[in-house]
Amino acid sequence: MSSIICTIDVVLMTLKNSVLHVALLKRDHAPFVGVLALPGGYIHAEDDVDTRDAAERTLREKAGIVSPYLEQLATFSGRARDPRGWSLSVVYYALVPNDVIAAASHLEVVLMPIDKVRGLPFDHQKIIETAVRRVRDKSAYSSLPVYLCGELFTLPQLQGVYEAILGEPINKVSFRRKIEELDMLEAVEGAMETGKAHRPAQLYRLKPRYSQHLSLTDRALNAKSLTSH
């Protein structure tokens, strides 16, 4: 049995100016030193309980973030993806509101619009494409996009987040019906969005039981969203 390089990478995504962005960092060691890449590193068998723990450590150390949603995406592997030798990377993805990344003040974190991502080392381009597809597929059926909102949000704001991820406008009536069916939100009593010209809108938050868990529906929010794989 020859030795295999075991790493973790995290696809940290956020919404900025209504566009899905991914967090990148300049690599501080070879190979590809100085090149923008996904936050990642070796699994530390001495410290990490499992790969999820390693992903949480990576997010904490490299971006100063504890993500309320973190899910394993897939493992990318093989002889060809890393010049150092046969490697595998267990990849997780996380969704956070942009202000959480900003508040962490890790200034080395670069947010890149997902369709502007180019020239990444290893198979990071393919990893990001896989993550974006997963988020799109899953968002059509679940409460996943809520993790991109702040703690409190209005229904029009949430609809905007769904539309930004799914990449298409959603009919307001069917959106409201779907959100009701998902039964994931609670109105925050007395809390209204203010400071806008139009009349104040009710603020909502995720029900506590869906923190870390998704509310799912059996019918897609948009007409036809699945990609074959």
Add this chain to the structure above:
Amino acid sequence: MSSIICTIDVVLMTLKNSVLHVALLKRDHAPFVGVLALPGGYIHAEDDVDTRDAAERTLREKAGIVSPYLEQLATFSGRARDPRGWSLSVVYYALVPNDVIAAASHLEVVLMPIDKVRGLPFDHQKIIETAVRRVRDKSAYSSLPVYLCGELFTLPQLQGVYEAILGEPINKVSFRRKIEELDMLEAVEGAMETGKAHRPAQLYRLKPRYSQHLSLTDRALNAKSLTSH
């Protein structure tokens, strides 16, 4: 960086007497020698191109099978799951018709009904539960169950396969509508199922373009099938 044990496991599933079964093998080395477990082993960095290649080799060597459908399930990892030390297993799942397993004549392969599986080593019980959940979730929206049928099958046979996986009866009319929507089957000209008392039924097969790919629908076949994760 301490060394990490890198393995592959395969959850090979089939339908036998209309019940979902999983293939198990007695382990031929420590730890847990002689105990039934999932077919698996070390990743061979010298031979395997990537983990998928390792999974194909495992199926070939341990069960004599080339599976037309093989998908990565997830990676299971940590300090606690293997007495030898920190380990990770990249797990794949495969679906094949029962007669493919029988024809391979690997007599050491034991088919166990999935709800009778007990006392497996490592975290193989949890791995199998994860695989069954994935197959159920995916079957409600796709052509996945076709891989459990032989090359040719009638529509009532296919409906029986869907019902066996989803664990509930499906209305015949909505099943036919869904199959039409999935647009995955072609009638085999002149081929009819014979030898039955009732009138012969048309035989179908999967369209070639869906070999290795799934046809997907955006609305579940059954009423409410998704499990939260």
